[in-house]
Amino acid sequence: VNVAVVGGGSWGSAFAALLAEDRHDVSLVCRDPEQARTIAETGHNPRYLRELDLSAVRAVSLADADLADAELLAIAVPSASFRGIVDGLPAGDAPVLSLVKGLDPESGGRLSRVVRDRPVAVLSGPNHAEEIAAGLPAAAVIASDDEALATRLQHAIFSPRFRVYVNTDLVGVELCAAAKNVIALGAGAVDGLGMGDNGKAAVMTRGLAEMARLGDAAGARPETFSGLAGMGDLMVTCWSRHSRNRRAGELIARGASPEEARAEIAMAVEGLTTAPILRDLGRSLGTDLPITEAVCSVLEGAEPSEAVAGLMSRAPTGE
Amino acid sequence: VNVAVVGGGSWGSAFAALLAEDRHDVSLVCRDPEQARTIAETGHNPRYLRELDLSAVRAVSLADADLADAELLAIAVPSASFRGIVDGLPAGDAPVLSLVKGLDPESGGRLSRVVRDRPVAVLSGPNHAEEIAAGLPAAAVIASDDEALATRLQHAIFSPRFRVYVNTDLVGVELCAAAKNVIALGAGAVDGLGMGDNGKAAVMTRGLAEMARLGDAAGARPETFSGLAGMGDLMVTCWSRHSRNRRAGELIARGASPEEARAEIAMAVEGLTTAPILRDLGRSLGTDLPITEAVCSVLEGAEPSEAVAGLMSRAPTGE
Numbered sequence: 189v190n191v192a193v194v195g196g197g198s199w200g201s202a203f204a205a206l207l208a209e210d211r212h213d214v215s216l217v218c219r220d221p222e223q224a225r226t227i228a229e230t231g232h233n234p235r236y237l238r239e240l241d242l243s244a245v246r247a248v249s250l251a252d253a254d255l256a257d258a259e260l261l262a263i264a265v266p267s268a269s270f271r272g273i274v275d276g277l278p279a280g281d282a283p284v285l286s287l288v289k290g291l292d293p294e295s296g297g298r299l300s301r302v303v304r305d306r307p308v309a310v311l312s313g314p315n316h317a318e319e320i321a322a323g324l325p326a327a328a329v330i331a332s333d334d335e336a337l338a339t340r341l342q343h344a345i346f347s348p349r350f351r352v353y354v355n356t357d358l359v360g361v362e363l364c365a366a367a368k369n370v371i372a373l374g375a376g377a378v379d380g381l382g383m384g385d386n387g388k389a390a391v392m393t394r395g396l397a398e399m400a401r402l403g404d405a406a407g408a409r410p411e412t413f414s415g416l417a418g419m420g421d422l423m424v425t426c427w428s429r430h431s432r433n434r435r436a437g438e439l440i441a442r443g444a445s446p447e448e449a450r451a452e453i454a455m456a457v458e459g460l461t462t463a464p465i466l467r468d469l470g471r472s473l474g475t476d477l478p479i480t481e482a483v484c485s486v487l488e489g490a491e492p493s494e495a496v497a498g499l500m501s502r503a504p505t506g507e
Numbered sequence: 508v509n510v511a512v513v514g515g516g517s518w519g520s521a522f523a524a525l526l527a528e529d530r531h532d533v534s535l536v537c538r539d540p541e542q543a544r545t546i547a548e549t550g551h552n553p554r555y556l557r558e559l560d561l562s563a564v565r566a567v568s569l570a571d572a573d574l575a576d577a578e579l580l581a582i583a584v585p586s587a588s589f590r591g592i593v594d595g596l597p598a599g600d601a602p603v604l605s606l607v608k609g610l611d612p613e614s615g616g617r618l619s620r621v622v623r624d625r626p627v628a629v630l631s632g633p634n635h636a637e638e639i640a641a642g643l644p645a646a647a648v649i650a651s652d653d654e655a656l657a658t659r660l661q662h663a664i665f666s667p668r669f670r671v672y673v674n675t676d677l678v679g680v681e682l683c684a685a686a687k688n689v690i691a692l693g694a695g696a697v698d699g700l701g702m703g704d705n706g707k708a709a710v711m712t713r714g715l716a717e718m719a720r721l722g723d724a725a726g727a728r729p730e731t732f733s734g735l736a737g738m739g740d741l742m743v744t745c746w747s748r749h750s751r752n753r754r755a756g757e758l759i760a761r762g763a764s765p766e767e768a769r770a771e772i773a774m775a776v777e778g779l780t781t782a783p784i785l786r787d788l789g790r791s792l793g794t795d796l797p798i799t800e801a802v803c804s805v806l807e808g809a810e811p812s813e814a815v816a817g818l819m820s821r822a823p824t825g826e
Contacts, residue, residue: 314708325819326705327713329826348819351709353826385747386645389633390670393739394646400733414719414733415826420712427746428704500644500667507648507672507734 189213189344192258194250194273196223198236198455199287200264202317207262208244210347215258216242219265221249236455240321250276258282260344262311266456267366268293271302283307283337285330289365289421290458291465296472298362307337310358311345312365312417314424316431320350327351329416331361353416360408364399364418368425369433369459370466371395373483375426376437377492391499392426395479402466405473433459437483441492463487478502508532508663511577513569513592515542517555517774518606519583521636527563529666534577535561538584540568555774559640569595577601579663581630585775586685587612590621602626602656604649608684608740609777610784615791617681626656629677630664631684631736633743635750639669646670648735650680672735679722679731686721687741688752688778689785690714692802694745695756696811710818711745714798721785724792752778756802760811782806797821 189212193204196218204216218224226234227247233240255261256278265273267290274284284303289312292299300308313328320326328350332338335356342352355361371392378388399422400413412418425431436457439449446460467484470477482495508531512523515537523535537543545553546566552559574580575597584592586609593603603622608631611618619627632647639645647669651657654675661671674680690711697707718741719732731737744750755776758768765779786803789796801814 314705314712316703316705319703319705322703324703324706325709326703327709351819353824355826384635384638384641384643384645385743385749386633386635386638387643389739389743390644390646390735392742393633393733393735396733396738410729410733411826414712414715414729414738416709416712419715419733419738420708423708423711423742423746424704427742430704500670505672507674507730 190257190259191215191262192217192253192255192260193262193264195264195287196220196227196233196247197264198317198321199315201233201237201240201242202321203262203264203287204245205240205242206320206347206350207345210345212344214244215246215248215253217248217250217253217255219250221251224249224252237317237321256280260285260341262287264288266461267291267299267458268461270299274302277306279305281306283309283341285341286310289369290462291366291469293461293465296465296468298359300358300362307334308332309334309338309341310361310365312361312421314416314420316424316428318430323349325349325351327353327416327420329353329355329361331355331358331417333358355412355415355417357409357412359406360403360412361417363403363406363408364413364421366462367399367402367466367480368418368422370463370480370483371399371422372425372431372433373437373440373459373463374479376434377441377486378496379434380438380441381493381496383496388426391479392422396422398475398477398479402470402473402475402477405475432457436460440486446487460487509576509578510534510581511536511572511574511579512581512583514583514606515539515546515552515566516583517636517640518634520552520556520559520561521640522581522583522606523564524559524561525639525666525669526664529664531663533563534565534567534572536567536569536572536574538569540570543568543571556636556640575599579604579660581606583607585780586610586618586777587780589618593621596625598624600625602628602660604660605629608688609781610685610788612780612784615784615787617678619677619681626653627651628653628657628660629680629684631680631740633735633739635743635747637749642668644668644670646672646735646739648672648674648680650674650677650736652677674731674734674736676728676731678725679727680736682722682725682727683718683732683737683740685781686718686785686799687737687744689782689799689802690718690741691744691750691752692756692759692778692782693798695753696760696805697815698753699757699760700812700815702815707745710798711741715741717794717796717798721789721792721794721796724794751776755779759805765806779806
């Protein structure tokens with residue numbers, strides 16, 4: 189399959205190399221022409237995953253790319269840039285596969301809804317780019333309202349080291365992908381406050397419960413939240429040393445401002461963008477999201493230890 | 508409340524100290540009289556959590572304990588010793604609260620079913636004793652067929668640093684507590700083989716899915732598996748540096764025998780006891796438990812890397 193991966197960040201680069209290894213014809217489309225030129229010349233991304241061999245991938249700039257030729261458009265840009273990329277695509281009916289984990293800041297809704305004139309699917313799961321680039325095994329889900337499309341993409345992408353499962357709950361998979369980064373900011377804050385693994389597991393479990401409540405209000409299926417896109421991705425995002433969102437929460441709990449945390453991490457930290465959008469979505473659906481609210485309050489200047497104390501002092505209930 | 512905590516291991520000791528801090532009248536009943544004597548004399552457990560202050564707890568030997576006086580009997584012994592302790596209790600109607608995470612080797616079934624003549628409840632969740640002993644916050648569930656009993660125990664045990672939720676799905680909570688240790692052996696093996704956090708999250712997520720399938724066949728509720736006793740406890744058991752079961756899986760994947768792993772850890776490793784019992788339970792209920800089967804095959808001598816390859820090469824499916 190002729191695949192264009194749009195976005196030369198770490199996940200776009202690792203995903204492009206993964207597909208090229210499986211004998212697809214892959215271009216990596218970079219928004220920065222200088223970056224595209226360096227990858228084409230050296231076979232390596234100058235900014236992210238510098239060890240990764242990209243020599244089997246054709247690097248081109250977005251301005252020069254002939255996206256009308258692609259049979260599949262995989263989009264791997266920050267959530268705030270997703271709408272601009274989609275609006276700039278040439279006419280055509282090749283499907284869009286979103287690799288993006290966030291919400292659309294303009295509409296406050298799911299990113300796949302921004303794609304109007306093409307079939308659309310979403311790939312998500314516990315997939316830290318650093319490990320995929322290193323050749324380690326992983327598993328993911330592909331979700332679409334169009335199950336035949338999801339199954340076709342599953343078979344195109346499946347390999348012995350990248351197991352792909354089909355999930356027809358597009359709403360649930362997209363909400364999981366967006367919300368897990370916000371919960372990871374909270375889990376990172378628990379790390380930063382030195383509150384221990386029991387407390388972190390409690391925040392994550394109650395965090396997954398609030399994700400599932402939001403999903404329920406939005407029409408998602410509960411099983412999705414215990415699957416790879418939900419629990420699976422939440423786990424690596426909250427525990428792995430590769431996780432930027434967990435790290436940002438830790439830095440902020442130790443006194444950094446959100447801007448300082450962003451600057452130190454020097455890659456997109458989607459949870460910081462998504463948190464207020466998710467809070468508004470929860471409020472508009474009438475869903476109680478205590479951890480998301482607590483994360484937003486800290487991002488707006490509240491003391492992290494007070495936000496945690498507020499969560500711990502809620503009245504005892506059923507689970 | 509007059510509480511007898513039976514079992515002087517790390518969780519029994521930490522739980523006794525937690526209750527004593529909340530002004531309950533607590534005895535810690537040790538099977539080893541020498542250990543009881545040392546705790547009574549020094550205020551510290553000579554074997555586990557040596558820093559923990561047990562001076563507010565009355566340590567007695569099992570032979571000397573007057574268990575007929577207790578208003579609550581909390582049992583914190585290894586699963587293989589649970590039946591012996593329960594069968595030796597004097598007549599009475601004080602409830603039993605099980606803190607044990609495993610299955611009954613004699614019947615192959617849930618531990619609470621061993622308790623015949625008294626009300627019974629189970630406490631479970633992400634509760635590493637080391638952290639509770641250090642004063643860090645945590646959350647847990649109490650499950651019982653008798654919701655009034657569970658609610659009464661919730662209010663007796665709840666404190667600002669130990670949040671207790673009620674769950675009426677006793678079957679699900681007990682199966683979670685037993686099976687999570689087996690999945691943690693598998694997750695530890697992924698660590699031992701250097702397969703990365705993505706792969707570990709995939710094993711844990713599919714592990715939780717097989718736990719929930721078993722629960723479904725046994726009459727449990729699916730929500731329990733995404734709650735504190737399921738996902739919550741699974742996470743700390745698979746990720747925390749305090750976890751003995753994770754550590755045992757790591758050692759075995761690196762070439763140790765199960766006996767060598769047990770000897771190195773020098774505390775009960777419940778997953779090693781539970782794995783074959785759980786496999787038999789799955790087979791008797793006609794439930795496919797691929798990760799449990801793979802763990803058992805490694806405990807019986809198969810190569811860990813081949814067991815993992817077998818899991819990764821299963822056919823692509825829906826999630």
